[in-house]
Amino acid sequence: MSFFLIAVRNILRNRTRAISTILIIAVGLAALLIGSGFMLSTYDSLQEIAKRVEGHVIVLKDESVPAQGGVDQQLTLPNWQAIQDELWDDDRVLRILPRARFEGLIRHGHNSAAFFGTGVDPKEEFRVYGPFLKTTAVLDPWLSDQDMPDVVLGTQLAETLSATAGDELTLHTLRSDGQSTEVMVRLAGLFHTGTPELDDHTLMVNLSTVSRLLGSEKISQLSIYLEHYEDAAAIKQLLQAKLEGVLVQTWDQRAELYDKVKAQYDRIFGVMGIIILVVVFLAISNTIALAMYQRRDEIATLGALGTPSTRVYANFILEACLIGVVATSLGMLIAYATANAINLASLMMPAPPGRSEGYPIYIYISWPHYLVTSVVLIAIVAFASFIATYNNAKVNIAKALS
Amino acid sequence: MDIRLALHAITKHYGHGDNQVAALQNISFSLAEGEFLAVQGPSGSGKSSLLNICGLIDQPSEGQYYLNGQAVEQLSVKQRCDYRRREIGFIFQRHQLLPAMTVYENIAYPLFLNKVKAKQIKQEVTLLLKKIGLDHRCNHLPKQLSGGERQRVGIARALIKRPQLVIADEPSASLDHQHAHASLMLMRELNEQQGASFILASHDAFVVKHCDRNINLLDGSLAGEALGLGIL
Ligand SMILES: Nc1ncnc2c1ncn2[C@@H]1O[C@H](COP(=O)(O)OP(=O)(O)OP(=O)(O)O)[C@@H](O)[C@H]1O
Ligand SMILES: [Mg+2]
Numbered sequence: 307m308s309f310f311l312i313a314v315r316n317i318l319r320n321r322t323r324a325i326s327t328i329l330i331i332a333v334g335l336a337a338l339l340i341g342s343g344f345m346l347s348t349y350d351s352l353q354e355i356a357k358r359v360e361g362h363v364i365v366l367k368d369e370s371v372p373a374q375g376g377v378d379q380q381l382t383l384p385n386w387q388a389i390q391d392e393l394w395d396d397d398r399v400l401r402i403l404p405r406a407r408f409e410g411l412i413r414h415g416h417n418s419a420a421f422f423g424t425g426v427d428p429k430e431e432f433r434v435y436g437p438f439l440k441t442t443a444v445l446d447p448w449l450s451d452q453d454m455p456d457v458v459l460g461t462q463l464a465e466t467l468s469a470t471a472g473d474e475l476t477l478h479t480l481r482s483d484g485q486s487t488e489v490m491v492r493l494a495g496l497f498h499t500g501t502p503e504l505d506d507h508t509l510m511v512n513l514s515t516v517s518r519l520l521g522s523e524k525i526s527q528l529s530i531y532l533e534h535y536e537d538a539a540a541i542k543q544l545l546q547a548k549l550e551g552v553l554v555q556t557w558d559q560r561a562e563l564y565d566k567v568k569a570q571y572d573r574i575f576g577v578m579g580i581i582i583l584v585v586v587f588l589a590i591s592n593t594i595a596l597a598m599y600q601r602r603d604e605i606a607t608l609g610a611l612g613t614p615s616t617r618v619y620a621n622f623i624l625e626a627c628l629i630g631v632v633a634t635s636l637g638m639l640i641a642y643a644t645a646n647a648i649n650l651a652s653l654m655m656p657a658p659p660g661r662s663e664g665y666p667i668y669i670y671i672s673w674p675h676y677l678v679t680s681v682v683l684i685a686i687v688a689f690a691s692f693i694a695t696y697n698n699a700k701v702n703i704a705k706a707l708s
Numbered sequence: 709m710d711i712r713l714a715l716h717a718i719t720k721h722y723g724h725g726d727n728q729v730a731a732l733q734n735i736s737f738s739l740a741e742g743e744f745l746a747v748q749g750p751s752g753s754g755k756s757s758l759l760n761i762c763g764l765i766d767q768p769s770e771g772q773y774y775l776n777g778q779a780v781e782q783l784s785v786k787q788r789c790d791y792r793r794r795e796i797g798f799i800f801q802r803h804q805l806l807p808a809m810t811v812y813e814n815i816a817y818p819l820f821l822n823k824v825k826a827k828q829i830k831q832e833v834t835l836l837l838k839k840i841g842l843d844h845r846c847n848h849l850p851k852q853l854s855g856g857e858r859q860r861v862g863i864a865r866a867l868i869k870r871p872q873l874v875i876a877d878e879p880s881a882s883l884d885h886q887h888a889h890a891s892l893m894l895m896r897e898l899n900e901q902q903g904a905s906f907i908l909a910s911h912d913a914f915v916v917k918h919c920d921r922n923i924n925l926l927d928g929s930l931a932g933e934a935l936g937l938g939i940l
Contacts, residue, residue, distance in 0.1 A: 307813055307820050307829075315808035315849070607804040610765045611818060611865075612793020614786075704766035707800065708756065 313625045320600075323593060328633040330589045334582040335637030335683055336644065339676055341578055343645055343669040345571050349564065350670075356561030358435050361403065361529025362538045364560060365389060365545060366553045380407045381516075381524040389528055389549065398541065401430050401531040406516045406524070410479030412459075412509065414467040421463065423477070423509045425516030425525070428456075434531055440498045449494060451512040456494035460505035469493050477511075481521055489519050586683060587690045594626055594694035605699060606706035619695045626691030627684060634680035641676065645669040711777070712873060712905040713762060714738040718771035720757050720928075731757040733928045735771070741872075742903040744896070746916040749925030755909035756801055756877055758925065762907055763798045763875035764788045775873075793821050797866030799876035801909075803858040805850040811861050812837070812846040818869045836864050839894060841887075855882040863891050867898055874898070876908045880915050892918055 317324045367382035386404055393399045406425035411418055428449030432441060441458065449456045457475065459467070469475060473493045481487050491511065499505055517523055532538060538556040545554045558564075598605065608618050653667045720732035731754045739745055747755050760766035761773060764780065773780040775791070783791065792798070797818075805814050812833055819829045837843040840860045850858055859882045866874055874895065880888035892915060898904050908915060916922050924931040 307816055307826075312808045312813065319808060603804065604806060607800075607806060609789065610763070610792060610798055610800075610804070612789050612791070612796075612821060614789060614793075617821075704760045707760075707765070707802075707804065 309624060313628055317625055317628060324629060327589050327593045327629055328636060331586050331633035332637035332640055334586050335634055335680065336640035338579055338582050339641035339679060340644055340669055341575055343671060344667065345575050346670045347668040349568055352564040352567055353561060355438050356564050357535055357557045358438055360557055360560045362532045362535045362557050363530040363541045364555045365528040368551050368553045380526055381522045382526060383528065384524050386525050386528050392548065398532050398537045399530060400533050401434065403427055403430055403529045404513055404525045405527050405529060406513055407526040408479055408516055408520060410477060413476045414469045414473060417467045419463060419466050421509050422507050423511060425513040426510050428512050438499060442496045449512045451514045454490055454492045455511055455515040457491040457509055457511050458495045458497050459493060459509045461496050461498045462505040463507060463509060464496050471495060479519060487519055583686055587686055590626055590687045590690040591694045594622055594691045595698055598622060598698035602701050602706045605701050606703040609703045615699055618699050622695045623688060623691045626687050630684040630687035634683050638676045638680060642671055645671050710741045712739050712741045714774045716772045718761060718768045718773060720761065721769045731928050735930055737923060739905050741905055742899060744899055744906045744920040746919035746922035747907060747909045747925060748916060748922055753925040754928040755925055759875050759877050759907060759909055763796055764792050795872045797869065797871035797874040799863050799866045799879045801877040803862035805858055805861055807850055810847050810849055811842060814861055815864045815868050818865060822869055832868060836868055840864050856887060859883055860887060860891065867894060870898060870902050872904055874904055874906045878909055880910060880912050888912065888914065
């Protein structure tokens with residue numbers, strides 16, 4: 307005697323209702339999976355940005371030591387070469403990038419603009435950004451500090467200055483002693499990050515250009531890139547133990563955008579998830595309650611034959627779970643197909659606040675994630691059907707059969 | 709012969725206040741082990757109400773009911789359910805087959821509930837299906853059967869577990885003479901081999917003739933007991 311088959315027959319007896327319940331659950335699950343797949347891929351790319359832009363481990367001057375103001379506020383980390391030497395032999399370390407921040411005025415003919423500049427190691431710096439910084443119109447050798455030093459500008463800044471590659475520009479800034487200083491630079495190329503504030507105002511030069519211009523060997527931060535970012539905490543610990551007067555951070559401590567977006571998305575998708583779970587709960591409760599109402603005399607017959615009430619519950623819960631399994635399987639397929647279609651179509655998201663361009667929608671498809679979500683949903687189905695069954699299984703046998 | 713069941717001053721009301729219907733009034737009788745009792749009476753006289761009480765699927769409004777010497781009143785809901793499962797076979801006025809179960813499964817269900825081994829279930833159900841002439845329909849669903857065939861399956865379901873008490877509410881209502889006779893013989897066989905007691909509600913003079921004794925209901929009251937042919 308197969309109660310599985312009997313449950314299937316019972317479901318098929320009212321297939322319209324079963325199909326509508328299955329569709330509600332399947333579409334709900336698909337929405338949940340696609341939404342969370344999008345959320346997870348966004349988290350991942352934001353984490354990726356944080357890792358690529360800031361580095362996996364960041365060494366800064368300990369902020370508890372007061373700075374003197376002016377240039378000293380930005381170029382704070384002395385003896386960074388010693389730290390570099392310290393880490394060169396560590397197999398876990400891939401790159402060590404010094405960055406010296408400075409600011410001032412840039413002039414091209416009659417046009418001028420305020421800038422935020424970074425002095426970088428030209429050989430290594432541009433290898434870390436991946437898709438998050440695109441360079442164009444590059445002259446060779448890249449960011450040289452010979453004769454007339456090279457500069458690369460954010461695309462928008464170059465536009466403001468009406469400068470094109472090969473043009474000569476002047477950088478004005480103040481030294482730590484308050485003296486004004488300037489240097490002629492040659493526009494070697496452009497970069498584009500997709501963040502207007504950056505593309506509007508930032509430029510990069512060779513680190514030695516900054517040292518020469520400002521008369522300081524200090525830098526602002528040392529960004530350390532690792533073979534595996536999972537080692538970040540270990541490297542941080544190692545550096546903190548060895549170095550004094552510095553602050554060592556890991557990438558996630560500086561992933562402000564990630565934190566902000568995650569907090570927001572967690573709320574949005576959390577609410578969405580709860581709504582979908584409630585809908586599933588209600589759909590199943592309703593289906594089971596309706597089925598039990600229509601099948602009162604069947605329940606009464608079972609009772610008259612001496613069926614223990616737990617067995618009656620079990621029959622209906624089994625039916626609900628079967629519906630749940632079919633519905634979640636269908637939901638996973640819908641989510642899988644839709645996610646693939648969206649990924650293949652490379653649809654663009656509109657630009658988020660703080661960005662000038664949208665980004666391609668990518669939706670994660672992870673079977674463990676699908677299975678866990680489905681199991682949660684089936685558990686809710688089982689729970690909802692248990693409650694519905696419990697509330698409806700007490701029928702007056704004689705009355706139902708008369 | 710031991711007393712299987714005894715009713716003392718049983719009354720059954722349905723509804724409340726002005727809508728109250730007195731379906732049974734002051735019914736007393738007893739039934740011996742192995743006795744075959746017919747309950748007669750016009751439609752609405754209370755036959756089904758009485759049978760439901762005897763079969764433990766309803767409770768009297770007043771009066772006492774003893775089953776095998778046990779006051780039914782004192783049994784819990786679960787104990788009554790257990791009793792129905794083990795000791796009572798109920799043939800419903802409207803067959804009440806389980807719609808998602810095949811003929812075979814419907815008949816096997818009481819044995820399954822009583823945890824009989826699968827192999828034995830198969831043997832017994834197959835045998836009984838032959839006896840009621842429905843072995844060729846064993847994999848059909850109730851909705852694929854005629855009214856009379858359903859009734860026969862309902863009878864088989866009640867008898868399969870060889871209960872000590874069979875309650876049959878108009879078991880032959882939708883059967884032709886031949887099948888009514890065959891079904892009655894099946895009940896008689898269980899009655900004679902196992903000493904099972906029977907209460908049958910019936911209009912059918914032929915069925916009543918085959919009972920040991922009959923009682924008559926009229927508007928919910930007993931209209932004098934008459935002895936049937938079988939006993940004494
Ligand atoms: N659940 C109920 N609620 C209210 N009244 C009921 C209920 N069941 C039965 N009755 C009433 O009780 C009386 C006896 O009904 P019962 O079904 O016992 O008669 P019956 O002898 O079996 O009739 P029939 O031969 O038509 O099956 C009838 O008047 C009926 O209307
Ligand atoms: Mg009746």
